[in-house]
Amino acid sequence: MPDFQIKRLPYNLTAHAGLSLVGQYLKRFAQIDQVIDPRFPIAAKNGIATSSLIKAYVGLLCTGKSDFDAIEAVRGDAFFRDALGLSAVPSSPTLRQRMDALGEAGDSALNALDEANERLLTRAKPTLTPLTTGHLALDFDVFTLDNSGTQKEGVGRTYMGFDGYAPIAGYLAEEGYCLGLELRPGTQHSASETPDFLRRLLPRARAVTALPLLVRADSGFDSAAIFVALSAARAAGPVDWLVKWNPRRFNVAALYQRLDADPATAWTQPRVGKRETWLVEPLTRKFAGTTVTMRRVLHLIERTIDRDGQILLLPDIEIEGWLTSLELPVAQIVALYQAHGTHEQFHSEFKTDLELERLPSGKFATNDLVLSLAVLAFNILRAIGQATLIDPDDSPIRHPAKRRRLRTVMQEIIGVAARVIAHARRLTLGLGQRCAAFSVFERHYQTLLQFSG
Numbered sequence: 001m002p003d004f005q006i007k008r009l010p011y012n013l014t015a016h017a018g019l020s021l022v023g024q025y026l027k028r029f030a031q032i033d034q035v036i037d038p039r040f041p042i043a044a045k046n047g048i049a050t051s052s053l054i055k056a057y058v059g060l061l062c063t064g065k066s067d068f069d070a071i072e073a074v075r076g077d078a079f080f081r082d083a084l085g086l087s088a089v090p091s092s093p094t095l096r097q098r099m100d101a102l103g104e105a106g107d108s109a110l111n112a113l114d115e116a117n118e119r120l121l122t123r124a125k126p127t128l129t130p131l132t133t134g135h136l137a138l139d140f141d142v143f144t145l146d147n148s149g150t151q152k153e154g155v156g157r158t159y160m161g162f163d164g165y166a167p168i169a170g171y172l173a174e175e176g177y178c179l180g181l182e183l184r185p186g187t188q189h190s191a192s193e194t195p196d197f198l199r200r201l202l203p204r205a206r207a208v209t210a211l212p213l214l215v216r217a218d219s220g221f222d223s224a225a226i227f228v229a230l231s232a233a234r235a236a237g238p239v240d241w242l243v244k245w246n247p248r249r250f251n252v253a254a255l256y257q258r259l260d261a262d263p264a265t266a267w268t269q270p271r272v273g274k275r276e277t278w279l280v281e282p283l284t285r286k287f288a289g290t291t292v293t294m295r296r297v298l299h300l301i302e303r304t305i306d307r308d309g310q311i312l313l314l315p316d317i318e319i320e321g322w323l324t325s326l327e328l329p330v331a332q333i334v335a336l337y338q339a340h341g342t343h344e345q346f347h348s349e350f351k352t353d354l355e356l357e358r359l360p361s362g363k364f365a366t367n368d369l370v371l372s373l374a375v376l377a378f379n380i381l382r383a384i385g386q387a388t389l390i391d392p393d394d395s396p397i398r399h400p401a402k403r404r405r406l407r408t409v410m411q412e413i414i415g416v417a418a419r420v421i422a423h424a425r426r427l428t429l430g431l432g433q434r435c436a437a438f439s440v441f442e443r444h445y446q447t448l449l450q451f452s453g
Contacts, residue, residue, distance in 0.1 A: 013418070023085050026055050035119065037051050040102065052084075053094075058376050064355055068360050071095050075089045076089075102366075114180070117179075134212060137173060140198070143166070150163075154183070166184045169182075169350070195228070210237075214240050215239060216337065227287070228288065231290070276302070281298070384414075
C-alpha cells in the first residue's frame with residue numbers, strides 16, 4: 001500500500017456541494033427572505049439579516065449538525081455563504097443570541113416559519129402519494145427526545161421513562177412531508193392541547209392538497225375533544241379519521257360472554273386453540289355540547305392453547321379496536337391503520353439524521369423555534385431525495401423505494417464533494433469525474449434555476 005502525502009491545495013473545495021440545492025429551495029420555494037425580513041428587520045446597523053441566520057441554521061441541519069457552535073466551522077467558508085445566499089455567516093454567540101430573541105417573539109416567529117414551510121410545499125409541488133381510498137394520509141403522533149441529565153426548561157419525565165421532551169408532529173402522505181412539529185414539556189399528556197394542534201395542522205394540509213384527508217393516530221388520542229375538532233374541520237373540506245381505540249374501563253369479559261352465547265356470532269379459527277371474531281357497531285362521542293357519530297371496529301380473540309401448545313386453564317381473552325368515520329370493509333380499515341406505523345421512521349429522522357435528540361438550547365422557546373426550522377430542513381431533504389434518488393436510471397445505485405431516508409440524501413446528494421471555481425464573475429461547482437450523483441445533481445439544479453413560480 002502506498003503512502004500518501006498530505007497537502008493543503010491552493011483552491012477551494014467543499015464537502016457539501018448539495019447545499020447549493022438547499023439554497024435554491026430556501027430562495028425559490030420557501031421564500032425565506034420575503035417571509036422573514038419584513039417581519040423581523042435587522043436591529044443593529046450593518047447587522048446580519050434575520051433570514052441569513054435562519055438559512056445558516058437550516059444549512060447546518062441539512063449537514064446533520066444542530067449545535068449552534070457548529071457554525072464556527074463554516075464561518076470562513078465562502079461556499080457555505082454563497083450556496084445559501086447569506087449576507088454573512090454569523091458567529092456562534094450571534095446565532096445563539098438571535099435565535100433566543102426569535103424564540104422570545106413567540107407565535108409571530110413560529111407563524112412566519114409555518115408560512116415559509118407552507119410556501120415550500122405548495123410551490124415545490126412534491127410527489128404526494130394517496131392511499132387506495134383516494135385520501136392523503138395525515139398521520140400525527142407524540143414522540144420523545146431524551147435530554148436526561150440537563151436542566152433545560154420544560155424537561156420532565158416522559159412516558160418512555162426518561163427525562164426529556166414530548167413534541168407532537170404531523171406528516172402528510174406516504175412520503176411523510178412534515179406539516180408541523182411543536183415542542184411540548186416531557187410531562188404533557190399526548191391528547192392535551194391536541195385539538196388546537198389539529199386546528200393549526202389541517203389548514204396547512206388544505207393549502208397543499210385538494211384531496212380528502214385521512215387523519216390517523218394511535219390510542220393515546222382517543223379523546224372526544226379530538227373527534228369534535230376533526231368533525232368541525234369537515235366544514236373546510238373532506239376529512240375522515242382512523243384512530244386506535246383505547247379500551248380504558250371497557251368490560252371485555254361481558255362482551256365475550258355475550259358474543260359466545262350468541263349463535264349468530266361468526267367465529268373463525270386460525271389455528272387449534274385460537275378463535276376470533278369481528279364486531280362493527282355505531283358509537284357516539286360528546287364534548288362541549290357537540291356529538292360526533294362514528295363506527296367502532298372490534299377484534300375479539302379467544303385463546304385456549306397458547307402459541308407454544310400449552311393448554312390454558314382459563315381462556316385468554318384479548319380485544320383491540322379502531323374508531324373511524326370510514327364506511328369500508330373491516331380488512332381495509334385494519335390495513336389502513338397498519339400503514340400508520342411508518343411515521344415512527346419520520347420521528348427517527350428528526351432525532352438521529354438531523355441530530356435533534358438533544359436540543360441545543362436551555363430555553364424552551366428557542367428549542368421550539370429550532371424544531372420549526374428542522375421542519376424546513378426535513379422537507380427540503382425529503383424533496384431533494386424524491387427528485388434525485390428515486391429514478392433507477394440515473395440515481396446512485398440503491399434498492400427500489402418510494403422515498404429515501406434523510407441520512408441517505410445527506411450522504412448521496414448533500415455530501416457530494418466538489419471544487420469551487422471562481423472565474424469570469426461566475427461560480428462553478430466541479431464535481432468529480434467518477435461522481436455517481438452527477439447526472440441527477442446537475443439536472444435537478446437546472447430544474448430549480450428554471451423555476452419561475
